[in-house]
Amino acid sequence: MPPKASKTLSFEQSMSRLEEISALLENPETGLEDTIRLVEEGLKLVKSGREMLDAAELRIKVLENPPAQPAKAGKNKPVVQDENDFSLI
Numbered sequence: 001m002p003p004k005a006s007k008t009l010s011f012e013q014s015m016s017r018l019e020e021i022s023a024l025l026e027n028p029e030t031g032l033e034d035t036i037r038l039v040e041e042g043l044k045l046v047k048s049g050r051e052m053l054d055a056a057e058l059r060i061k062v063l064e065n066p067p068a069q070p071a072k073a074g075k076n077k078p079v080v081q082d083e084n085d086f087s088l089i
Contacts, residue, residue, distance in 0.1 A: 011052045014045045
């Protein structure tokens with residue numbers, strides 16, 4: 001029996017199974033009930049694959065732009081000489 005869509009499958013395993021499903025759906029000898037079952041399994045795999053991709057994209061965005069750390073007291077405070085002085089020095 002072919003594997004069912006499962007959260008234990010890796011992204012690569014899901015893609016491989018989707019390729020298998022696609023080949024089975026293209027086979028004219030695949031019956032109606034099998035076709036429906038394969039389409040259902042494929043849709044579940046697509047959904048879980050999209051979720052994995054979204055999670056990976058979020059992880060990459062966080063790595064590229066880590067959340068700002070709160071400044072510690074006394075460090076990195078701007079030096080203000082005169083509140084009306086807008087010079088860069």
